[in-house]
Amino acid sequence: MSARDDDVYIVGAARTAFGRYDGEDNELAEQAVRAALDDAGIIWSDVQFAVGGTNGETKPDNLVSRLGLTGLPFVTVKNGCATGGVALMTARNGLIADAADIACVVGYDNHARGAFNASPTRYGIGDWFGQTGMMVTTSYFALKIQRYLHDHGIDPRTLGYASEKAFAYASHHPYAWRRTPVSVDEAMDADMINDPLTRFMFCSPDAGAVSLVLARGRRAFDMCDRPVRLASVALRGRRPGSFEVFSTWLSPGERTSPSIDAARAAFAAAGITPADVQVAQLQDTESGAEIIHLAETGLVEHGAQTAAYENGDFSITGRLPVNTDGGLLANGEPVGASGLRQVHEVVRQLQGRADGQQVPGAPSIGFTHVYGAPGISACTVLMAEGE
Amino acid sequence: MTVQVVDETLFHSLDPVLLRGSACASCGAHVFPAMGSCPMCTGTDVADVALPAEGRVWSWTTQHFEPKPPFRTDSFAPFSIGYVDLGPVIVEGWLVGRTQWTIGEPVRLVLAHAWTEGDASIHTFAFESAGAAR
Numbered sequence: 001m002s003a004r005d006d007d008v009y010i011v012g013a014a015r016t017a018f019g020r021y022d023g024e025d026n027e028l029a030e031q032a033v034r035a036a037l038d039d040a041g042i043i044w045s046d047v048q049f050a051v052g053g054t055n056g057e058t059k060p061d062n063l064v065s066r067l068g069l070t071g072l073p074f075v076t077v078k079n080g081c082a083t084g085g086v087a088l089m090t091a092r093n094g095l096i097a098d099a100a101d102i103a104c105v106v107g108y109d110n111h112a113r114g115a116f117n118a119s120p121t122r123y124g125i126g127d128w129f130g131q132t133g134m135m136v137t138t139s140y141f142a143l144k145i146q147r148y149l150h151d152h153g154i155d156p157r158t159l160g161y162a163s164e165k166a167f168a169y170a171s172h173h174p175y176a177w178r179r180t181p182v183s184v185d186e187a188m189d190a191d192m193i194n195d196p197l198t199r200f201m202f203c204s205p206d207a208g209a210v211s212l213v214l215a216r217g218r219r220a221f222d223m224c225d226r227p228v229r230l231a232s233v234a235l236r237g238r239r240p241g242s243f244e245v246f247s248t249w250l251s252p253g254e255r256t257s258p259s260i261d262a263a264r265a266a267f268a269a270a271g272i273t274p275a276d277v278q279v280a281q282l283q284d285t286e287s288g289a290e291i292i293h294l295a296e297t298g299l300v301e302h303g304a305q306t307a308a309y310e311n312g313d314f315s316i317t318g319r320l321p322v323n324t325d326g327g328l329l330a331n332g333e334p335v336g337a338s339g340l341r342q343v344h345e346v347v348r349q350l351q352g353r354a355d356g357q358q359v360p361g362a363p364s365i366g367f368t369h370v371y372g373a374p375g376i377s378a379c380t381v382l383m384a385e386g387e
Numbered sequence: 388m389t390v391q392v393v394d395e396t397l398f399h400s401l402d403p404v405l406l407r408g409s410a411c412a413s414c415g416a417h418v419f420p421a422m423g424s425c426p427m428c429t430g431t432d433v434a435d436v437a438l439p440a441e442g443r444v445w446s447w448t449t450q451h452f453e454p455k456p457p458f459r460t461d462s463f464a465p466f467s468i469g470y471v472d473l474g475p476v477i478v479e480g481w482l483v484g485r486t487q488w489t490i491g492e493p494v495r496l497v498l499a500h501a502w503t504e505g506d507a508s509i510h511t512f513a514f515e516s517a518g519a520a521r
């Protein structure tokens with residue numbers, strides 16, 4: 001296949017280990033960028049367009065003070081849990097719009113311990129919502145999966161299956177944070193955080209950075225033996241009927257989801273169907289989110305999740321390996337880095353050089369999905385191709 | 388001890404206790420708390436309404452850890468919150484009286500003590516059981 005000018009490829013990928021980090025945020029980001037540049041075999045002055053994402057207080061565009069004052073345009077994005085997907089889309093669009101050849105994307109964060117402490121006023125809600133203890137992300141996830149399990153007659157034990165799978169994958173992955181296997185029983189019997197979700201069913205905020213190098217058209221094949229084509233990237237916001245974090249009310253009508261819309265758009269733009277996917281990454285902020293997103297993205301039918309876990313469909317030798325690096329559950333969530341971690345993992349799988357367990361059979365089609373507040377989702381389709 | 392509410396704009400009336408939402412003249416959507424525009428159809432012809440005081444548990448969870456500030460409490464104990472289907476709108480609020488609930492069970496609106504401030508008892512809206520599940 002010959003590369004077209006507006007095809008964009010990932011030609012370099014690197015991540016730091018995720019977990020606790022004592023240094024500066026920008027130092028962490030710099031490590032990832034330099035490793036991604038090395039992976040692509042280029043130096044910073046080769047980069048023509050850059051995008052950085054973080055949910056913290058630092059300014060990604062100030063990374064140039066560490067990397068080099070080359071004068072390049074550097075866009076900053078801040079879209080919560082979807083930051084990585086938005087950063088990637090912005091870089092892709094930047095390459096095409098500017099007819100530039102090489103872009104660098106970096107996402108990072110270094111969060112304090114514990115659940116995120118959201119401010120009601122930042123979300124346009126009165127103080128009463130926080131004062132009465134409803135401004136809590138964990139309760140949102142619990143309320144959403146509680147209803148979802150009810151609507152689709154799903155056994156709550158499926159939550160334990162998702163946790164067990166995540167930590168099993170992570171036990172093989174050198175950069176994951178929580179690498180101790182957890183059994184289904186341990187997950188189900190652990191301390192309850194918000195019914196029906198226990199301690200082993202939530203990810204925690206932590207630190208980490210991921211960087212990708214993108215190249216446009218022919219140039220990608222000069223730089224990389226196995227470039228991975230960014231076949232599509234789609235970003236969607238919420239429509240009426242979606243169930244989002246910090247909602248004081250919901251409409252009683254049909255439920256919608258930005259994940260459904262973004263996944264459909266990504267598959268359509270790539271010219272494939274969910275059944276074509278051979279390795280996937282889904283936003284698993286908690287175990288319930290993976291169960292919901294398996295169906296919202298179209299990878300599995302609503303209600304069919306339990307049997308699919310029991311059948312091993314999502315394990316490394318299964319029909320559709322999902323979150324092969326342990327996902328958010330085992331990597332934690334440095335918000336700005338998390339979406340790019342997903343892409344990094346799928347790229348490495350498609351290149352046959354996974355850091356952890358390698359999906360057998362040389363998979364060539366991958367999918368990633370991020371979802372976050374205040375109701376946005378970004379999905380990508382990634383394809384390994386020869387020339 | 389005087390009783391005050393956490394935010395008066397949430398209420399249509401306190402006796403009887405009724406929540407104040409808004410209804411859209413264009414599409415009929417109800418929202419809570421009241422807003423000056425309609426997020427469902429983007430219309431601006433909206434009016435305040437009293438929401439129904441009885442409904443059914445649409446989803447629920449129990450908060451087992453103490454939320455960070457600005458959460459206020461006299462002394463923390465696990466408490467339930469839920470979404471209650473009031474018919475025209477599903478509203479999030481406390482579920483009081485126990486910590487295990489069933490989707491679909493009937494509940495009714497009440498005021499519940501949230502925290503003490505000086506000699507005032509600050510109340511918020513909540514839902515209590517109104518009988519057995521259907």
Ligand SMILES: [Zn+2]
Pocket residue numbers: 411412413414415416425426427428429430
């Ligand atoms: Zn309307």
